[in-house]
Amino acid sequence: MRRFFASLTLVLLVALGSGQLAQAQSGSTTSSLTGNILDEQGNTIPGAVLVVKNLQTSFVREIRSQEDGAYLVTQLPPGSYEVNISAEGFNTQNTRLDLVLGSTALANFSMKIGATSDIIEVVASTSIDEGKTESSSNIDRGNIDSLPINRRNFLDFSLTTPRAVTDRTPQQGITVSSMLAFNGQNARFNNITTDGLDNNEPVGGSVRSNFSQDSVQEFQVVSDSFSAEFGRATAGIVNIVTRGGGNEFHGSTFLFLRNEAIAARDAFSTIKPEFKQYQFGSLLSGPIKKEKAFFFLSFERLSVKQNNIITINDQSVATARRQGFSLRNGPVPVGQATTSILARTDLRLTPNDTLWVRYNYGGSFNGAAEPFGALVGETNGGVQEAAENALAANNTYLNVGLNLVNETRFLASKRDLDLSIIGNDPQVQIFAPEGRIVFGRSSFLPQFRELETIQFINNTSISRGRQQIKFGVDLKYLTFTAPLAFFATGLSIFAPLDLSAFTGTTTVLSGLQSFDPLARTPAQRAALTTLSQTLPQFVSGFPANVPIQDLAFPSFI
Known part of the structure; x- marks a missing residue:
C-alpha cells in the first residue's frame, strides 16, 4: 500500500486595538517580550531604544518604543537575555530576563530623569500576560x-x-x-x-x-x-x-x-x-x-x-x-x-x-x-x-x-x-x-x-x-x-467440546484434548471410535469409519 499525503495550511492572525496584545502563543520555536516604557510620573516615553541581547550567543535585537510607550519584540529564541533601555534625558537601565518557549513575557520599565551616561541595574516589572488564551x-x-x-x-x-x-x-x-x-x-x-x-x-x-x-x-x-x-x-x-x-x-x-x-x-x-x-x-x-x-x-x-x-x-x-x-x-x-x-x-x-x-x-x-x-x-x-x-x-x-x-x-x-x-x-x-x-x-x-x-x-x-x-x-x-499481512498462517481456536449428544455417553473434551488427540483418555477415545461409525447418520455424505479419535477438533478456524 503506497499513499501520498499533502496538506496546506494558511494562517492569518490579526491583533488590533490599543489594549493588551491579543495573541495566544508567541510561536512554536520562539518567545516574545512586550511592555511599556514610562517615566516616574507614568507618562509615556516614545522613541526609547530597547536593546535585547542573548547572553549565550550575543545575538542582539534593537527596537524603539511607539508613541504610547509600548514595545513588542517577537521571534526571540528562548533563553536568558540582557535588556538595555535608553532615552534622551533619562538614565540608561539594564536588566536580565529569562524568556520561555511559546510565551510572551510582559516587562514594564519606569525610567528616571538623569544623565544618559549613568547605568542603573534594575529588575524588570513582570506580570501575567493578560493576552494569553491557551x-x-x-x-x-x-x-x-x-x-x-x-x-x-x-x-x-x-x-x-x-x-x-x-x-x-x-x-x-x-x-x-x-x-x-x-x-x-x-x-x-x-x-x-x-x-x-x-x-x-x-x-x-x-x-x-x-x-x-x-x-x-x-x-x-x-x-x-x-x-x-x-x-x-x-x-x-x-x-x-x-x-x-x-x-x-x-x-x-x-x-x-x-x-x-x-x-x-x-x-x-x-x-x-x-x-x-x-x-x-x-x-x-x-x-x-x-x-x-x-x-x-x-x-x-x-x-x-x-x-x-x-x-x-x-x-x-x-x-x-x-x-x-x-x-x-x-x-x-x-x-x-x-x-x-x-x-x-x-x-x-x-x-x-x-x-x-x-x-x-x-x-x-x-x-x-x-x-x-x-x-x-x-x-x-x-x-x-x-x-x-x-x-x-x-x-x-x-x-x-x-x-x-x-x-x-x-x-x-x-x-x-x-x-x-x-x-x-x-x-x-x-x-x-x-x-x-x-x-x-x-x-x-x-x-x-x-x-x-x-x-x-x-x-x-x-x-x-x-x-x-x-x-x-x-x-x-x-x-x-505500508504492506499489511492479515492471518497469513491462519488461526485455530480450541475450546472445551461436549460430544455427549452424539456418543450416548458423557464425553467432554477439554481445550487441550480438543487440540491434542494423545491427551485424550481411553474412555474418550473409545467413545469417539463409536461416534466415527455413527456420524454418517447425523451428517449426510460423511464417510464411514473416519478415525476422528485421532483428529483435532478446533472450535474456530
Whole structure:
C-alpha cells in the first residue's frame, strides 16, 4: 500500500486595538517580550531604544518604543537575555530576563530623569500576560537537568503539567504512542513538534523521532486553546526546541548501570533471570567563531537485557510440542536498545539574519514490540527495528525599518520501520486449565513501513507597538508505504467440546484434548471410535469409519 499525503495550511492572525496584545502563543520555536516604557510620573516615553541581547550567543535585537510607550519584540529564541533601555534625558537601565518557549513575557520599565551616561541595574516589572488564551506549561532546561526520570525520556516530564495523564490504551503494534493523554483524549490525537516541525507518524499517531534528553533546550505542553498555527490536534500539543551552541565551550558525559543484583526475583520465576541496563551519552557545544557561528553535538545510547516470564504450565507446553509447535515457559531473554544522535550548527549571517541547520538520527530495537509473556508464547511476539534520518533548517530574517520578522523552516526526513515475526507456526489459541494460551505467528505480522516527509513553513509577523499581524503557510508532503499481512498462517481456536449428544455417553473434551488427540483418555477415545461409525447418520455424505479419535477438533478456524 503506497499513499501520498499533502496538506496546506494558511494562517492569518490579526491583533488590533490599543489594549493588551491579543495573541495566544508567541510561536512554536520562539518567545516574545512586550511592555511599556514610562517615566516616574507614568507618562509615556516614545522613541526609547530597547536593546535585547542573548547572553549565550550575543545575538542582539534593537527596537524603539511607539508613541504610547509600548514595545513588542517577537521571534526571540528562548533563553536568558540582557535588556538595555535608553532615552534622551533619562538614565540608561539594564536588566536580565529569562524568556520561555511559546510565551510572551510582559516587562514594564519606569525610567528616571538623569544623565544618559549613568547605568542603573534594575529588575524588570513582570506580570501575567493578560493576552494569553491557551492553557500551557513550560518545562525548562533547569527542570530537565534536575528532575529524576526513568530511562531519560524527557516527554514524561509532561505528566507534571495540568490535564496530562498516562494514556492507558494498550501499547503494542508497529506504532507506539507518546502515552500522554490530555483532557481524556487518546494519545494518538496529540501533535508533537520539534523546532516547530512535524514529529508525528501520520497514520498511527505515534512519535516519529526520539531525541537525547541533553539535546532538548525546553518544551511547552499545551492542553487546549492553542494557536491556529499549531493545529492538527484534537488532544494536546507538545512543542520541543533543541539546543544550540554558544560563546562558551560546554561538555558532559553520563553513565548509568543497573543489573539483577539490585533487582528482586520475579514472583513467577524460580530463578533470578538476567537483567542489565546500560545508558550512556555525551554532549559537546561551543563556538566555531564567537558571536558568529556555534555547534552542538549529542549522543545517547540505551541498552536493556531482560526477560519476559511465560507462565504456561508444563502440561500445556508438552502438549504443544507433541504437535510440532515451538513453545517454552519460564524466563525468555529479550533485548531493547535505542540510539540518538544530534548535530546542530547555528550561524549569524548578518546582524539581522540567522540560520541554523540540524541533523538527527534515531534508531531503536525492541525484541518484544509485539508483546509476549504470561499466557502468550514467544512465537506470538514480534521484533521491531526502526531508523530515522532527518535534516532540518531554520532561517530568521529581521527588517528593522518595517518591524517585520520572517521565519522559514524546512524538514526532510525518512523513517524505516520493520516489525518482523519470531516464529512461523500457525497461530493457536487453547482454553487450557490456566486460561487462554496463545502461541504461533501473530495474525498481523509482519508489518513494514517507510515514511518520507518534506515540510516547508514560512511565517511573517509585522509589529506596530504592542499590536501584531502574523500570517504564514505550512506545506507538508508525505510518502507512505505500508504492506499489511492479515492471518497469513491462519488461526485455530480450541475450546472445551461436549460430544455427549452424539456418543450416548458423557464425553467432554477439554481445550487441550480438543487440540491434542494423545491427551485424550481411553474412555474418550473409545467413545469417539463409536461416534466415527455413527456420524454418517447425523451428517449426510460423511464417510464411514473416519478415525476422528485421532483428529483435532478446533472450535474456530
